[in-house]
Amino acid sequence: MSLCIRNGNIIDGEGIVFHNKDILIKNNLIVDINTNLAHKADRIIDASNLWVLPGLIDAHCHLREPGFEYKEDISSGTASAAAGGFTSIACMPNTLPAIDNAAMVEYIKKKAATQGIVRVYPIGAITLGREGKTMVEMGEMKEAGAVALSDDGDPVVDPNTMRLALEYAKQFGLLLISHCEDKSLVAQGVMNEGYMSTLLGLKGISRAAEEVMVARDIILSEITACPIHIAHVSTKGAVDIIRQAKSRGVPVTCETAPHYFSATDEWVEGYDTNTKVNPPLRTEEDLVAIKEGLKDGTIDIIATDHAPHHRDEKEVEYDMAASGISGFETAFSLSYTHLVETGILSLEELVAKLSSIPAKILGIPGGVLKAGLPADITIVDINREYEVDRDHFYSKGKNTPFHGKRLKGKIAYTIVGGKIVYDEEDAK
Amino acid sequence: MAFMQKDILGLRTLNQEDILEILDTAKLMKYILEQNNKKTPHLQGKSIVNLFYENSTRTRLSFELASKYMSASAANLSSTSSSVAKGENLIDTCRTIERMGADVIVIRHPMSGAAHMVARHVKSAVINAGDGMNEHPTQGLLDIFTIRESKSAVQGLKVAIIGDIYHSRVARSNIWGLSKLGAKITIAGPSTLLPPELGKTGVTICGSVEEAIEDADVIIVLRLQKERQQKGLLPSLREYSQIFGLNKERLALAKKDVLIMHPGPINRGIEITSEIADGIHSQIEDQVTNGVAVRMALLYLLTRQRRK
Numbered sequence: 001m002s003l004c005i006r007n008g009n010i011i012d013g014e015g016i017v018f019h020n021k022d023i024l025i026k027n028n029l030i031v032d033i034n035t036n037l038a039h040k041a042d043r044i045i046d047a048s049n050l051w052v053l054p055g056l057i058d059a060h061c062h063l064r065e066p067g068f069e070y071k072e073d074i075s076s077g078t079a080s081a082a083a084g085g086f087t088s089i090a091c092m093p094n095t096l097p098a099i100d101n102a103a104m105v106e107y108i109k110k111k112a113a114t115q116g117i118v119r120v121y122p123i124g125a126i127t128l129g130r131e132g133k134t135m136v137e138m139g140e141m142k143e144a145g146a147v148a149l150s151d152d153g154d155p156v157v158d159p160n161t162m163r164l165a166l167e168y169a170k171q172f173g174l175l176l177i178s179h180c181e182d183k184s185l186v187a188q189g190v191m192n193e194g195y196m197s198t199l200l201g202l203k204g205i206s207r208a209a210e211e212v213m214v215a216r217d218i219i220l221s222e223i224t225a226c227p228i229h230i231a232h233v234s235t236k237g238a239v240d241i242i243r244q245a246k247s248r249g250v251p252v253t254c255e256t257a258p259h260y261f262s263a264t265d266e267w268v269e270g271y272d273t274n275t276k277v278n279p280p281l282r283t284e285e286d287l288v289a290i291k292e293g294l295k296d297g298t299i300d301i302i303a304t305d306h307a308p309h310h311r312d313e314k315e316v317e318y319d320m321a322a323s324g325i326s327g328f329e330t331a332f333s334l335s336y337t338h339l340v341e342t343g344i345l346s347l348e349e350l351v352a353k354l355s356s357i358p359a360k361i362l363g364i365p366g367g368v369l370k371a372g373l374p375a376d377i378t379i380v381d382i383n384r385e386y387e388v389d390r391d392h393f394y395s396k397g398k399n400t401p402f403h404g405k406r407l408k409g410k411i412a413y414t415i416v417g418g419k420i421v422y423d424e425e426d427a428k
Numbered sequence: 429m430a431f432m433q434k435d436i437l438g439l440r441t442l443n444q445e446d447i448l449e450i451l452d453t454a455k456l457m458k459y460i461l462e463q464n465n466k467k468t469p470h471l472q473g474k475s476i477v478n479l480f481y482e483n484s485t486r487t488r489l490s491f492e493l494a495s496k497y498m499s500a501s502a503a504n505l506s507s508t509s510s511s512v513a514k515g516e517n518l519i520d521t522c523r524t525i526e527r528m529g530a531d532v533i534v535i536r537h538p539m540s541g542a543a544h545m546v547a548r549h550v551k552s553a554v555i556n557a558g559d560g561m562n563e564h565p566t567q568g569l570l571d572i573f574t575i576r577e578s579k580s581a582v583q584g585l586k587v588a589i590i591g592d593i594y595h596s597r598v599a600r601s602n603i604w605g606l607s608k609l610g611a612k613i614t615i616a617g618p619s620t621l622l623p624p625e626l627g628k629t630g631v632t633i634c635g636s637v638e639e640a641i642e643d644a645d646v647i648i649v650l651r652l653q654k655e656r657q658q659k660g661l662l663p664s665l666r667e668y669s670q671i672f673g674l675n676k677e678r679l680a681l682a683k684k685d686v687l688i689m690h691p692g693p694i695n696r697g698i699e700i701t702s703e704i705a706d707g708i709h710s711q712i713e714d715q716v717t718n719g720v721a722v723r724m725a726l727l728y729l730l731t732r733q734r735r736k
Contacts, residue, residue, distance in 0.1 A: 193624050194624055194625055195624070195625040195628050195629075197623070197624065198623040198624055198625055198626055198628075198629070199440065199629070200540060200541065200562060201540040201541075201559070201560055201561040201562025201563065201597060201600055202540045202541070202560075202561070202562070203561070204624060270544065271540070271541030271544050271545060312517075315517075315519060315545075316517055316518065316519075316545075317518060317537070317539040317541065317542045317545065318539065318540065318541045318545075319539040319540070319560070320539065
């Protein structure tokens with residue numbers, strides 16, 4: 001079986017853009033990028049006027065399996081990822097039980113191999129049960145296939161535990177990912193603290209809750225010379241702290257999620273629980289700072305923080321609603337619409353933040369289109385405008401504040417190891 | 429334009445004309461309340477359900493009496509004695525009430541936005557009788573009604589609101605409602621109990637109670653929940669009453685004909701001294717009567733225009 005993607009504009013992920021060229025795929029691998037390759041293939045995808053990109057890579061998502069299959073499972077989650085153009089995804093360990101030992105890592109990998117349609121890389125917990133106390137067996141988990149460690153939404157509170165985890169993880173080349181949130185500063189907060197929380201009478205979450213821990217983790221990273229990755233940066237202050245740290249050489253990387261440059265706390269008006277997410281949607285000032293951070297490289301990558309929830313967990317009082325946005329299927333379009341169309345990033349820069357750079361940070365393959373490499377490819381139509389319809393999401397989680405919004409840039413095909421796992425024509 | 433709202437969720441989203449129509453209607457209702465025979469047929473054949481997820485004396489009783497004075501069928505449901513205690517969610521509870529024929533659902537709930545959510549899911553009119561820290565619009569309306577009874581117009585009045593603004597739905601409804609009618613609002617309270625960026629709403633935040641009530645036409649004193657101290661927001665109730673409590677000395681700074689209001693229940697000796705609460709400036713008991721009138725007006729306006 002061979003496949004030719006014909007006449008596309010190709011971003012190879014290593015700085016080269018080919019116009020109107022073909023990619024020939026055989027036996028799961030890219031065998032050639034050139035002109036006039038179509039006659040050598042059994043099947044042809046016409047990519048005229050489309051962009052052919054290295055498969056997108058998501059460094060932060062929640063697949064909910066095991067434990068919360070009513071929200072999402074590996075099958076629905078990877079189908080959703082494929083529809084969002086992702087060929088590789090790294091899933092967080094906040095499952096039940098948590099991914100806090102080698103057997104659990106193997107379980108996720110095995111499930112993903114049989115039921116998943118994109119590549120799944122488990123992120124393990126930092127501490128047992130994500131309780132912030134006892135370190136996990138990092139060496140064994142690395143061997144089993146964990147690509148990074150994070151206690152996700154329950155960040156390690158004790159600074160010394162975090163420091164020791166950073167040092168211990170480094171010898172195995174494991175990156176620690178920190179969800180920065182000081183729970184005592186969050187208190188009972190459910191949205192960004194500011195003018196909107198005052199108007200709506202909802203308890204606010206101070207930016208300090210995020211920034212205090214970003215600062216702590218950067219200091220720990222600096223003092224131990226161990227790399228740290230800051231998850232879902234949402235505030236101007238956090239961008240500033242990270243920018244300063246990078247300028248003095250601290251080994252820190254970070255991500256933001258599409259909703260932090262696409263929506264603000266003004267969206268909470270009306271108490272739509274689909275706007276409830278953690279960290280919360282911030283203000284216009286923060287949104288501008290996030291875009292600046294993406295432009296000047298302070299923010300290395302865009303990750304979805306795909307957090308599917310069941311409608312029963314969202315159709316409740318705002319205070320009681322689960323936090324999170326189902327993000328795979330809007331990530332590229334939101335990024336293209338708000339970053340490329342507005343001139344903040346070039347398409348190549350966006351693609352790097354969605355593929356080659358996350359691959360480098362996680363130490364996983366991908367992000368490059370070249371002969372001899374696995375054919376993980378995403379094909380997009382950047383001229384297509386459409387209206388987001390959550391009822392057509394592949395994810396079980398329909399929780400998005402972007403339902404009904406008009407966006408530009410749509411995924412046309414997603415190909416993993418030479419196999420077409422998403423074809424927009426079939427999806428219609 | 430006649431009053432056409434489906435629900436009363438808050439004063440922030442109500443326009444000035446609607447607020448004035450409610451207040452004018454309440455004036456007629458107050459006249460009825462003062463009669464020997466208080467029964468009227470305004471709500472005959474209508475059904476009102478009070479759904480209370482929090483304790484209440486004044487609000488619940490005044491809605492119930494308002495309904496009964498106007499010949500409605502009224503029923504009360506509290507969270508402790510219903511399926512809520514079995515874990516039924518709010519939408520399911522309200523749909524059940526709707527399908528029993530409720531024309532109006534009056535809801536009090538400890539979480540902000542609860543009434544808004546209910547209003548989206550039922551065809552019955554919904555009156556917010558207090559949602560978390562957000563709004564208590566019927567209290568705001570009765571406060572404004574009380575002010576209008578004594579002062580000819582709200583426009584240009586200096587209204588001081590004193591106390592725990594952060595947690596107060598009464599304060600929010602008064603700020604939105606009084607601002608729309610042209611009052612100048614001053615605020616004073618412990619800085620740990622002021623909401624962020626409140627100044628952007630147009631109110632003046634004062635450094636002291638004295639500054640806030642100087643030359644005030646109206647002083648609204650808020651109830652201080654004792655649990656605020658336990659949560660570390662205040663060092664002591666004693667210091668609160670010393671620095672933020674309304675006493676005779678502070679009252680002397682306000683206008684001679686100042687109105688003193690309090691939504692109740694009062695913590696005597698903490699946010700206000702008994703001599704002021706029971707003194708000549710106090711409107712606290714009139715507020716209670718006016719609360720019935722305002723709720724009668726709302727029930728009437730919301731059911732009058734309901735289509736089949």
